[in-house]
Amino acid sequence: MDAMPTATEILAANNDAVTAATRCLDRIAAREEAVRAWAYLDPAAALKTAVALDAGPRGALHGVPIGVKDVILTRDMPTRYNSPIHDEPATSADAGCVAVLRAAGALMLGKTETVEFAATGTKAPTRNPHALDHTPGGSSSGSAAAVADGHVPIALATQTGGSIIRPASYCGIWGIKPTWGLVSNEGAKSFAPSLDTIGWYARSADDLSLILDRFDPEPARSATLAGARIGIARTPYWAEAGPATRDAIARTEQALRNAGAVIEEVALPDDEWSDIARVHDLVMHAEGGAAFLAADVTGGDGLHANMRAMVSARTASNRQRLVEAYDKAAAWRRAFDALAGGYDAILTPSTVAEAPRGLAATGDYLFNGMWTLLHVPCVNVPGCIAANGLPVGVTITGPRFADRRVLAMAAAIGALLSG
Amino acid sequence: MDAMPTATEILAANNDAVTAATRCLDRIAAREEAVRAWAYLDPAAALKTAVALDAGPRGALHGVPIGVKDVILTRDMPTRYNSPIHDEPATSADAGCVAVLRAAGALMLGKTETVEFAATGTKAPTRNPHALDHTPGGSSSGSAAAVADGHVPIALATQTGGSIIRPASYCGIWGIKPTWGLVSNEGAKSFAPSLDTIGWYARSADDLSLILDRFDPEPARSATLAGARIGIARTPYWAEAGPATRDAIARTEQALRNAGAVIEEVALPDDEWSDIARVHDLVMHAEGGAAFLAADVTGGDGLHANMRAMVSARTASNRQRLVEAYDKAAAWRRAFDALAGGYDAILTPSTVAEAPRGLAATGDYLFNGMWTLLHVPCVNVPGCIAANGLPVGVTITGPRFADRRVLAMAAAIGALLSG
Numbered sequence: 001m002d003a004m005p006t007a008t009e010i011l012a013a014n015n016d017a018v019t020a021a022t023r024c025l026d027r028i029a030a031r032e033e034a035v036r037a038w039a040y041l042d043p044a045a046a047l048k049t050a051v052a053l054d055a056g057p058r059g060a061l062h063g064v065p066i067g068v069k070d071v072i073l074t075r076d077m078p079t080r081y082n083s084p085i086h087d088e089p090a091t092s093a094d095a096g097c098v099a100v101l102r103a104a105g106a107l108m109l110g111k112t113e114t115v116e117f118a119a120t121g122t123k124a125p126t127r128n129p130h131a132l133d134h135t136p137g138g139s140s141s142g143s144a145a146a147v148a149d150g151h152v153p154i155a156l157a158t159q160t161g162g163s164i165i166r167p168a169s170y171c172g173i174w175g176i177k178p179t180w181g182l183v184s185n186e187g188a189k190s191f192a193p194s195l196d197t198i199g200w201y202a203r204s205a206d207d208l209s210l211i212l213d214r215f216d217p218e219p220a221r222s223a224t225l226a227g228a229r230i231g232i233a234r235t236p237y238w239a240e241a242g243p244a245t246r247d248a249i250a251r252t253e254q255a256l257r258n259a260g261a262v263i264e265e266v267a268l269p270d271d272e273w274s275d276i277a278r279v280h281d282l283v284m285h286a287e288g289g290a291a292f293l294a295a296d297v298t299g300g301d302g303l304h305a306n307m308r309a310m311v312s313a314r315t316a317s318n319r320q321r322l323v324e325a326y327d328k329a330a331a332w333r334r335a336f337d338a339l340a341g342g343y344d345a346i347l348t349p350s351t352v353a354e355a356p357r358g359l360a361a362t363g364d365y366l367f368n369g370m371w372t373l374l375h376v377p378c379v380n381v382p383g384c385i386a387a388n389g390l391p392v393g394v395t396i397t398g399p400r401f402a403d404r405r406v407l408a409m410a411a412a413i414g415a416l417l418s419g
Numbered sequence: 420m421d422a423m424p425t426a427t428e429i430l431a432a433n434n435d436a437v438t439a440a441t442r443c444l445d446r447i448a449a450r451e452e453a454v455r456a457w458a459y460l461d462p463a464a465a466l467k468t469a470v471a472l473d474a475g476p477r478g479a480l481h482g483v484p485i486g487v488k489d490v491i492l493t494r495d496m497p498t499r500y501n502s503p504i505h506d507e508p509a510t511s512a513d514a515g516c517v518a519v520l521r522a523a524g525a526l527m528l529g530k531t532e533t534v535e536f537a538a539t540g541t542k543a544p545t546r547n548p549h550a551l552d553h554t555p556g557g558s559s560s561g562s563a564a565a566v567a568d569g570h571v572p573i574a575l576a577t578q579t580g581g582s583i584i585r586p587a588s589y590c591g592i593w594g595i596k597p598t599w600g601l602v603s604n605e606g607a608k609s610f611a612p613s614l615d616t617i618g619w620y621a622r623s624a625d626d627l628s629l630i631l632d633r634f635d636p637e638p639a640r641s642a643t644l645a646g647a648r649i650g651i652a653r654t655p656y657w658a659e660a661g662p663a664t665r666d667a668i669a670r671t672e673q674a675l676r677n678a679g680a681v682i683e684e685v686a687l688p689d690d691e692w693s694d695i696a697r698v699h700d701l702v703m704h705a706e707g708g709a710a711f712l713a714a715d716v717t718g719g720d721g722l723h724a725n726m727r728a729m730v731s732a733r734t735a736s737n738r739q740r741l742v743e744a745y746d747k748a749a750a751w752r753r754a755f756d757a758l759a760g761g762y763d764a765i766l767t768p769s770t771v772a773e774a775p776r777g778l779a780a781t782g783d784y785l786f787n788g789m790w791t792l793l794h795v796p797c798v799n800v801p802g803c804i805a806a807n808g809l810p811v812g813v814t815i816t817g818p819r820f821a822d823r824r825v826l827a828m829a830a831a832i833g834a835l836l837s838g
Contacts, residue, residue, distance in 0.1 A: 092511045096609070096713035103716040181741075184709045185612065190515070190605040193612060215712070217733045290603045293634070294515035297522040314636045319820040322600075323756065330749030337742065401738040 004150030007064045008206045017050035017063030017107050024065045024109060028151045034132055036125045037146035039070040040077050041110035049076070050107055059105025060213070066101060067146045067155035070111040071118040071139075071189035072198070074098055077108065081189060082116045082124060085299035095187025097156060097198050100214050109152055112142030115362060117295070118158050119191045119288060121304025123362060128170060130390055134355040137167030138362030140201075144171040147201040154211060155201045160191045160284055162351075162368025164199040165395060168380035170355035170363065172391025174414070175201045176208045179401045180375035183215050192287035194326070195280070195372050205411035208379065216403055223344070223408035225416065226260035230409075231343040233266040233397075236274040237366050242353035244386030245367075251384055252347060252394050255416040266339060266346060273370075276332060279325045280369035286322040289314040329373050336374050337399040345409035350393040354386035371395070377403040379410035383417030423569030426483045427625045436469035436482025436526050443484045443528060447570045453551055455544045456565040458489040459496050460529035468495070469526055478524025479632070485520060486565045486574035489530040490537040490608035491617070493517055496527065500608060501535045501543060504718035514606025516575060516617050519633050528571055531561030534781060536714070537577050538610045538707060540723025542781060547589060549809055553774040556586030557781030559620075563590040566620040573630060574620045579610045579703055581770075581787025583618040584814060587799035589774035589782065591810025593833070594620045595627045598820045599794035602634045611706035613745070614699070614791050624830035627798065635822055642763070642827035644835065645679035649828075650762040652685040652816075655693040656785050661772035663805035664786075670803055671766060671813050674835040685758060685765060695751060698744045699788035705741040708733040748792050755793050756818040764828035769812040773805035790814070796822040798829035802836030 004027060005013070010020050025043045032038055046065075053063055073079050073095040080086045093099075098108060113124035115138040124141035128134040129149035136145040143155035144167030157164045159177045168175030177199040185196050202208045209220045232253060234241075241249075253263055288310040295303045296311040340346050349367040356363055371378045377400075380393040396410040423446060424432070429439050444462045451457060465484075472482055492498050492514040499505045512518075517527060532543035534557040543560035547553040548568035555564040562574035563586030576583045578596045587594025596618040604615050621627045628639045651672060653660075660668075672682055707729040714722045715730040759765050768786045775782055790797050796819075799812040815829040 086512075093505075094713075096710070099713040099717050103713075181612065181706060181709060184609055184712065186609040186710065186713070190603055193600065193604065215709075218735055287600060290600060290634075291515070291605065293603065294513075294518040294522075294605070298518050316637055316820075323819050327749065327753045330746065330753075334746045334749075400742050401735075 005153065006204045006207045007153040007202065007210055008204060010064055010153065011062070015063055017053040018047060020063045021046055021050040021065050021107055021109060024152050031149055031151065035127055035129055035145050035149050037112055037142040037149065037151060039080060039082065039111045039113045039142060045076070046107065046109050053105060053107060059103065061101060061210070062105035064106045064154060065109040065152045066106050067110060067112045067143050067152040068098060068108050069118070069140055069143050069155070069157050070114050071158060072098060072156055073187040074108055074111065077111055079111065082114050082122050083302065085295055085302040093187065096184040098187065104214055112146055112155055114142060115139030116304050117189050117191065117307065118160065118163060120306040123359060125359070127359065128355050130172060134357050134390065135170065135359050135362050137170040137355060139163040140167050141362065143201055144168060144173060147203060148173045153202060153207060157199050157201060158188055159197050159199060159372055160195045161372060162365025165368045165378055165380045166351050166363055166365055168201060169350035169393035170391070172382045173201050173203055174205055174208050174382060175199060175380040176212065176407065177372070177378045178215070178403050179377045182401070182403060190291045192284045192291065194287060195284055197372065205407065205414050209407055212403065212407065218404045221404055221408045223412045225256060225412050228261045228344040228409070230256055230261045230263050231266035231340070231346045232263060233268060233346050233348040235268060235348060235367060235370065236270050237277065240352050240366055241349055244354045244392045245349045245352060248384035248392050248394050249347065249349060252413060252417065256413065259416055276370040276373065277366055279328050280373040282321055282325045283329065283373065285310050285313065286318055333374050333400065336376065340397070340399045345406060346397045348395045348397060350380050350395045354388065354390035354392045371397055375400050377406045379407055381410050381414045381417065383414055424572065425621065425623045425626045426480070426572040426629055427623060429483055429572065430481070434482055436472040437466060439482045440465055440469040440484050440526055440528065443571050450568055450570065454546055454548055454564050454568050456531055456561040456568065456570060458499060458501065458530045458532045458561060464495070465526065465528050472524060472526060478522065480520060480629070481524035483525045483573060484528040484571045485525050486529060486531045486562050486571040487517060487527050488537070488559050488562045488574070488576050489533050490577060491517060491575055492606040493527055493530065496530050498530065501533050501541050502721065504714055504721040512606065515603040517606065523633055531565050531574055533561060534558030535723050536608050536610065536726065537579065537582060539725040542778060544778070546778065547774050549591060553776050553809065554589065554778050554781050556589040556774060558582040559586050560781065562620055563587060563592060566622060567592045572621060572626060576618050576620060577607055578616050578618060578791055579614045580791060581784025584769050584787045584797055584799045585782055585784055587620060588769035588812035589810070591801045592620050592622055593624055593627050593801060594618060594799040595631065595826065596791065596797045597822050598796045601820070601822060609710045611703045611710065613706060614703055616791065624826065624833050628826055631822065631826065637823045640823055640827045642831045644675060644831050647680045647763040647828070649675055649680045649682050650685035650765045651682060652687060652765050652767040654687060654767060654786060654789065655689050656696065659771050659785055660768055663773045663811045664768045664771060667803035667811050667813050668766065668768060671832060671836065675832065678835055695789040695792065696785055698747050699792040701740055701744045702748065702792065704729050704732065705737055752793050752819065755795065759816070759818045764825060765816045767814045767816060769799050769814045773807065773809035773811045790816055794819050796825045798826055800829050800833045800836065802833055
């Protein structure tokens with residue numbers, strides 16, 4: 001596993017696509033029975049695509065194998081959403097994000113397991129590579145586990161609640177949820193359009209940046225921690241944080257102080273902000289009512305009761321609450337940007353704790369939903385370990401569209417934590 | 420043309436799908452050469468689908484023929500976006516809105532002409548049925564002309580700037596742009612996700628309501644004009660309104676007074692609101708930069724320069740302006756809802772004037788973009804006529820999610836204007 005190369009290493013070695021793909025497929029063959037990260041994988045077809053890539057011009061991501069969460073459309077593989085409603089291979093155009101990466105020479109290796117419709121309902125069968133009886137988190141379960149276990153260097157994911165950052169924290173990998181709107185959602189399953197965000201996983205900060213290069217016209221940058229102003233946002237939910245999360249924040253804080261950073265507590269006034277997780281939930285479920293209407297009227301009992309309940313809840317009073325939630329969210333976005341603009345980065349928990357035991361639940365998104373609602377970029381930095389040996393991450397965030405700055409600070413902090 | 424039935428009439432007559440489809444196909448055969456509303460139409464395949472519908476249970480929209488704007492995915496017809504990038508028949512799952520209507524027994528008859536990607540660039544070849552040397556408006560050119568000319572009773576459309584309401588005004592038909600988020604955009608081309616809205620055209624207010632029944636859980640209602648409080652929002656752009664638009668507003672105002680409504684001018688303070696069309700444009704073009712990235716990197720010169728320019732304009736300074744625009748828009752939404760909540764309906768222009776001559780330009784969306792930005796429901800009410808004999812509409816609007824109320828008031832006003 002340690003020997004599996006990152007995307008940056010594959011490119012530096014000038015590997016051909018067939019070599020890179022073969023290495024991934026061998027690793028998957030050895031590990032998939034245990035990890036169960038893949039919803040669809042056709043090794044022969046993937047190798048054929050790799051051969052075609054090697055015969056053409058070399059793009060910026062030549063031959064980099066990528067796992068695609070199975071709620072994102074691919075022209076050459078089915079998309080099934082972990083739903084019995086879509087039980088036949090579908091053909092379609094590529095989702096926008098897939099088309100962009102493919103145009104740069106990346107190889108879409110297969111589709112990764114997901115919670116039903118990247119929402120709620122049937123869970124992925126995927127296991128946490130660090131402890132197979134623990135969840136990898138969800139809904140991007142397969143993408144996170146595949147990257148953590150060395151099946152692919154990069155995997156695409158989506159977040160509406162905490163579906164990118166939480167699995168990254170549980171699986172001990174790098175994950176980015178970019179600013180809402182930075183990457184087009186076209187061709188990814190719609191759940192809550194004002195929240196849905198496409199992002200990705202990697203085993204290094206450089207690899208996150210390599211993919212960001214395709215979407216963000218601002219150039220990559222580096223960051224210095226000496227003298228940097230770092231805000232710690234414990235959020236209104238700090239009382240819920242378990243020992244591993246408290247330790248991760250404390251360890252990161254101490255490492256930052258040792259590196260010469262200036263640390264301040266970021267005040268999100270409790271009386272105004274304590275409601276933010278509930279407001280996020282409200283928006284997510286209300287928008288889900290429109291998103292899942294088609295599956296509800298066409299899929300009948302094939303759609304999980306959790307999503308049918310969202311459709312049934314489209315009442316006048318709930319819509320009035322939705323409008324109020326939109327207006328609150330907009331005010332919070334503005335306030336947080338102003339606040340975060342005064343720091344080089346904001347440090348905040350990624351998850352309540354390390355990955356819980358069992359696969360029946362994918363963990364809590366309490367520390368993620370608020371940032372999804374705020375539209376701000378979040379990077380999970382791995383490197384901390386719970387008492388039971390499982391990984392737990394911390395989140396670096398900042399104002400909307402400060403993705404490059406947030407990622408640069410996260411990279412510097414990650415180097416500290418692993419150093 | 421006058422003899423072509425509305426959807427409500429088709430359902431009341433208990434028509435079978437084959438009869439309804441045949442009548443539409445005959446009308447199209449006689450008129451398409453002049454109007455050019457259809458991007459894709461396979462009469463034999465449509466009739467086969469109608470036969471299958473008649474063999475099954477009768478849904479609430481049994482056999483109602485619907486035209487689908489060619490930026491909305493259909494499982495049984497290609498989607499080409501009026502773009503050379505998509506020159507092959509694509510197969511895909513139905514867009515959410517199509518799946519919902521199909522599940523109710525509606526017949527997707529064909530795909531209607533659109534401006535390239537429902538955005539900007541190559542125009543539809545469609546002509547205004549009221550004067551073939553005039554534009555029907557855009558970007559939903561084919562859907563509006565097809566309904567106006569009796570090809571289909573209903574057609575699906577999309578609006579990001581003014582692409583539903585403007586063609587409705589120019590073609591003298593009913594059109595609704597629902598509240599943003601009421602109808603899922605899944606499977607429709609993404610241009611600016613915080614603005615993109617699916618709506619539809621019809622030749623009666625009852626028909627608009629019949630389709631709204633599938634998406635809005637609130638029941639249809641009727642409205643009384645006697646004693647109703649109607650606000651007239653001339654908007655900061657009233658000085659741009661031409662004679663036909665001024666006459667249409669004046670005639671509607673007088674008819675409302677005669678019916679016993681109470682009329683007030685709605686104050687959108689010029690110093691605060693004069694910027695709203697520019698802010699709408701800014702959001703639309705900035706979000707378009709992300710939406711068209713995939714077409715830009717894969718389609719090369721096949722993508723119109725207007726959209727390539729949006730991709731190139733994704734700079735840090737433009738993103739800062741975008742964030743400021745988001746925050747302004749959010750404040751305006753809240754302010755307008757509070758204002759509009761004090762009225763039974765808001766009356767405002769649909770277009771600067773009647774349809775301009777020529778097909779090279781599709782007219783001005785000056786009076787539409789602000790309402791798209793505000794996310795509020797808009798209904799175009801036909802019934803007024805310019806000095807040159809061309810139709811011009813007026814818009815009825817109201818707070819977010821007041822779609823049923825707005826449509827009921829629009830129906831009552833439409834009855835006045837045609838009475």
